[in-house]
Structure formats: structure tokens, C-alpha cells
Amino acid sequence: MSSNQVIRWILKPAIFLASLGPAAWLVWALGGMFGYWEPPSGLSPNPLSDITNETGVWTLRFLCLTLFVTPLRRLTGWNAVIRFRRMTGLFAFFYGSLHFLIYSIADRLLSLIDFPDGVLSSDTARRWAAAIGEDIYKRPFITVGFTALMLMLPLALTSTAGMIRRLGGKRWQALHRLVYASAIAGVVHYWWLVKADISRPRNYAVIVGVLLLFRVVWARRRARKPSPVHAPAITPSS
């Protein structure tokens, strides 16, 4: 087996499956909440809060992993690692979307309390949308969290090889620098949400800060040297 095949048939599927771990835990937790089976032992008496928090934290973890790929590649010279970046990026978007969905239901939909026309009705839809919109407008930590997710949306949509070709490497790469803004917004979202113990958001701030510092240092070096020595890493990983 060539190293190419090892990556394609062993490493990538293995990482894909591992990345679904938190989603599997989520299914376990949801099933436990509705009494289908024993809930995971770590689930608190406030499981809706648990699953909201967990999916949010996993979004940040996958964003950090995604931002770690390029520094890892450049520091170790292990170029093949770039082939995992799309997957970790898409998992960040996946968990971010789940996080937003769970918040929308657990926090916003269930706060409507009364459903005069039944839960599935246009009245519910209208009030639900208003409740989400009001939160995004009124609460800075929701605003910035929603921004973090929205910044990931164009990246997820243009993650295919076809889109890279269509946009052209330079423009595609420029667009995908939005991930920096998304990661920063994600950390701010976490920071603004905690009551007093900032230790966890601070850890993520340090990690994201270090990972972005690499980019700043490289950008400065590039600016000094007129001819860039590295090729942009945009090869699709199919």
C-alpha cells in the first residue's frame, strides 16, 4: 500500500469515524433524554444545556484542529496532512450547525411556552423566527456566535474541488481566510457567555491566538521576501 492509499483508505476513514464520536454521544444523550435507553453517565439533570454546550465546544475544537493543519505541515514538512483539512473544517461547520439547531429548539422554540395552533403551525414558525432574530439582535454573545457560524457557511459551500477550480486558487484561498474571523468570533462567543470562570474560553483564545500568530509571522516574512517560496496549499484532496 502506498502512503497515498494508506491516507485514503485507512487514515481518512478513521479520522472521519472518530470525528463522528461527539455526534454519536449526542444521539446517545438524546435517546437517553427521551427514555429509549440509559443516558450517558456524564449527562446532567439539565441535558438540553449539556448538549448545547458540548456541540459548541466541539465546533471550537474542530476549528482549532483545522487551523492547526497548515502550521503542522510547515513545521514538520508532512505535506499530506493538508488532505485532512477539508474534513476537519466541514466537521467544524457540522457541529456549529448542530449547536445552532439545538439552541434554536431547546432555548428558543421551547421558550415560546404556548402553542395555541399546535407546535407545527405558521404561528409557531413566526414566533420562533422572531425569538431567534431578537436574540441575535439583542444579545452580543449570540450575535457573535451566529456570525462565527455564518462565516463558515461560504467556506462549507465552496469546499468542493469543483468550487476551488471555479474560483481559482488565489481567490479561493483569500475567501477561506474567513476561517480566522470565524475562529476569533467563536472564542469571543464562548468568552462572553461564561459567568465568571473564563479558564476554558481563555484556553481556546490562547490556542487560536498561537495558531493565528503563525500566519502573522509568515505574512510578514512573505512581505519581506518578494518571491514567495511556498506554493499555496489548495490542492483538493480527492
Next chain:
Amino acid sequence: MLIKRPSDIRSSEITEKKVYLNRREFVATAAAAAAGFGVLAGSNQLIEAAQPAPHGRKLEGVKKSPLSTTEKLNSWQDITTYNNYYEFGTDKDSPSMLAKGLKPSPWNVLVDGECAKKASYHLEDILKGQALEERIYRLRCVERWSMVIPWVGFPLSDFIKRCEPTSKAKFVEFTTLADAGQMVGVRSPVLDWPYTEGLRMDEAMHPLAILAVGLYGEVLPNQNGAPIRLVVPWKYGFKSIKSIVKIRFTERQPETAWNKSAPQEYGFYSNVNPQKDHPRWSQSVERRIGEFIQRRTLLFNGYADQVSSLYTGMDLNKNY
């Protein structure tokens, strides 16, 4: 002849105290690093399981109270595994795991300030001859969740009267134990330890305000503020200070822990008020633990009939 035997342990092998005290964090960090950014490791919630408190000694002669609510109770498991008690860590489940280190006996409460009976009171003396009542109260946390909890305790006013406060006593200040040896959370400066809280004298004398020493007819578990805590059901949960070691009568409004930490978010009064949003979230609804659809939060947590007269003429938006 003086024979100097070398110590069994070289000083270089002794772990520096700071490192030793932070060993949990160190282990956590090392574990996260080993798992590669924590991809394979879950958060603490996933690894460690909360532990409901072991059942304790039954309290004798507990009377029912007409002030109790008839709503459905939260379970022993809910009440003893989902706690905000930052002296034992900031996760909801950490007090259930870490509060075992607390020694609730022997226990003294120091009474000080503007009163005639300044003294250090043994808990046994506080409880001697004191009738205990079951008070089933709603508890509304400032974080938008709530529970129904069957406390066992006695009116705070009973104890205050014994202390004989002077006419200068306008407020009561309460202080929680802050012993880093027993309380790991105190080692990190999340709040300005010790935790303090306060009530206006008329609030403290209100019949709903109790000192609780039990839960579900049993001695209060450590994670719920053993051996003696305040319960003020019309205020957000953090006002109901736990593991009290000091009660001081003051002329001036005392400083309170959360107010010092974030004055624009947590005022001195902190009455439950659905109209007054927390700067970062709405307070108009809450999630009762064990339920999915949320409930409307009620003014003074549903105790408006009993307590609103305390605040006549006060702007509750300003005095939040």
C-alpha cells in the same frame, strides 16, 4: 557525635507546592495534550460522572409548613448533582464530586457587628431547642433554570432575634467558609473569596427567609451548602449563600460576591424579576429541571404576595 542522615527524599524530588496544588489542572492539561487537542478526550462532563450525595442522618421532628409549595419536587439526584458552588469548581457536577472534602462538623458560626450577642456559636447550640420545618420552595437560578426543593430549616428571624441586633443594624452580611484545604475551587480566583452575601434587615426578618440544615428530611449534603445555609426563595439562587461561617450585622449595605465580580449584571437585591433582563440573557422564562418546555418566570419567583410589600416605592429596574 552528630550523624547527619541524608533525607530519604532529595529536595529536587519534592514537588513544588504550586505544582502540587494545581495537579488536577496539570493532569487535565496533560490528558488533553496527549489526546491531541482533546479530540479523543471529551470534556470533564463526558469523562467524570456526577455523584448523588449519599443519604445522611434523618432529622427528627420536622414539621410541615403552610409556606411550602405543592409543586412536583425535583429528585435527590437532581438537587445533589446539579449545583453552583464555585468553592468546589465551576462545573455543575463538580461540587457533587469535590465537596466530599468538606468537614461540616464541628462547625461554628461567628456572629459579629451591630448586635448584643457577639459570639462564636457552635452549630449544636444554634439548633438546640430550635423547631425544624420542611419548606418546599422554588429555586430560580440566575442562569434561567429552576428546581423545587424540600429544604429543612428554621426562620432566619429566629436566629437573628437571639443575636439581639442593635438599632444600628440595617443589614445582615453572610460569609461562606473559604478554606483552600477543603475547597479546591478557592485555589483559583474565579470570585473574590470568601463568598459573601447580604440582606436588608427587613428581608432577613421575613418569614420566608430560612436557615436550612436539611434536604428531603435528611442532614444537608455538602454540595448543597452543609451544614447551614441561607434560603431566600424570592431571590436568584446565588443570594442563598452556602456553608455559613459568619453573620455580621451592619449599618451599611454589605458587599456581595457576585456584585463585586460583575456589578452591572448582579445587583445587591437580585430579586427574581422577569421584566429585568440580565445584560446577556432574558430572564422572562426559565427551564424547570426535568422539563423540556420552559416556564414563565414569575415576579419574586412567585412569592410576590408575600414579599412585594418589602419593595413598595422602589424602582426594581434600578435596584436590581
